[in-house]
Amino acid sequence: MLDAIALGELLIDFATVDTDRDGYPTLAAHPGGAPGNFLAALHAYGCSGAMLGKVGADTFGDLLCATLAQAGIRTEGIVRDPSVFTTLAFVTFGPGGERAFSFARKPGADTQLRFDELDLSLLDEARLLHFGSLSLTQEPVRSATQQAAAYAAAHGKLLSFDPNLRLPLWPDAEAAKTQILWGLRQADIVKISDDEVRFLWGCGPEEGAARLLADFGVRLAMVTCGPKGCLLQNAGAAVRVAAPRVLPVDTTGAGDIFGGSAVSRLLQLGRAPEALTEDELTAVIYHMTHKMNKHVLLIEHDMRFIMNISDRIVVLDYGKNIAEGVPEEIQNNQDVIEAYLGKTKFFEEMDELEHPHGQAPDGSGGR
DSSP states (O other): OOOEEESSEEEEEEEEEEEEESSOOEEEEEOOOHHHHHHHHHHTOOOEEEEEEEEEEEEHHHHHHHHHHHHHHBBBTEETTSSOOOOOEEEEEETTTOOEEEOTTTTGGGOOOGGGGSHHHHHHHEEEEEEGGGGGTTHHHHHHHHHHHHHHTTTTOOOOOOOOOOOOGGGSSSHHHHHHHHHHOSSSEEEEEHHHHHHHOOOHHHHHHHHHHHHHHOSSSEEOOEEEEEEEOSSSEEEEEOOOOOOOOOTTTHHHHHHHHHHHHHHTTTSSSGOOOOOHHHHHHHHHHHSSOOOOOOOOOHHHHHHHHSSSSEEEEETEEEEEEEEHHHHHHHHHIIIOOOOOHHHHHHHHHHHHOOOOOTTTOOO
């Protein structure tokens, strides 16, 4: 049994490592393609996956298949075609790590995938199909993707979609919008960026998530907001989490890794996307801290929020460390109750923690 199948582009990312005095970049080749990145993250976080796609019968195609196999991803669904070259992408970076793309894809092997070349037995075996808009840019891969999505839905699979907007690959912005909107209508789970929300509707993340749920039938919307963190929302709950402060160097693949890690947690929970509670949505976001040995330092006064996501809590009273331990220890620590929260406020928040009624505490009373 497979947890997930990803359908779409495999390509080589040539990323800038240096620029000479005339402005010409020195480029290094890296394995790429959003669906492959998604699967690599999904597997790293404990789920199984396989790839459906097409590469050229060339050195780069061989390297991509070998890299996926090394990452634990099944590759028997990848077609090698001697009539086309493996797709290439050239990535240059601005001063803040923002990317600019150009592509050797006229045509690239990924665009030439046909539905009759898909190994449908892999789809039969999987719980979820993931795809993105790059497999909707042109034929025959567009029809292959549309038919694969219909097949998956008819067989009761979850569908996950990432718009992954790359305007240089489309005839015009309207064509991109049309196909992305089609993808959104098929999806149970959507990972979308705030830039893509603005592109589609000219609104912010909250309104974008609401549109996805109400107008497109999406069961779980995940909106990434760059340095402003992310928003996860379904019909019953919404969680907004800030991002840690970092100096971005290369953001290539960051959204794919977010999507793969989040979907892995969703699959492991085994619950319908629309049924996830606020606490479970929070756990989806913080899944990476437990699986990849990474840690987040969070300073927060919202007791319910802290108790639900933290492994260990340090409590300061005007700069003095008065308690340290796991959430259960902190919850019952008398010094914390009396000096930090105040008894009345503490018991109000603990009552809310144990008997939630949908109203988040306001966090007042902390220092």
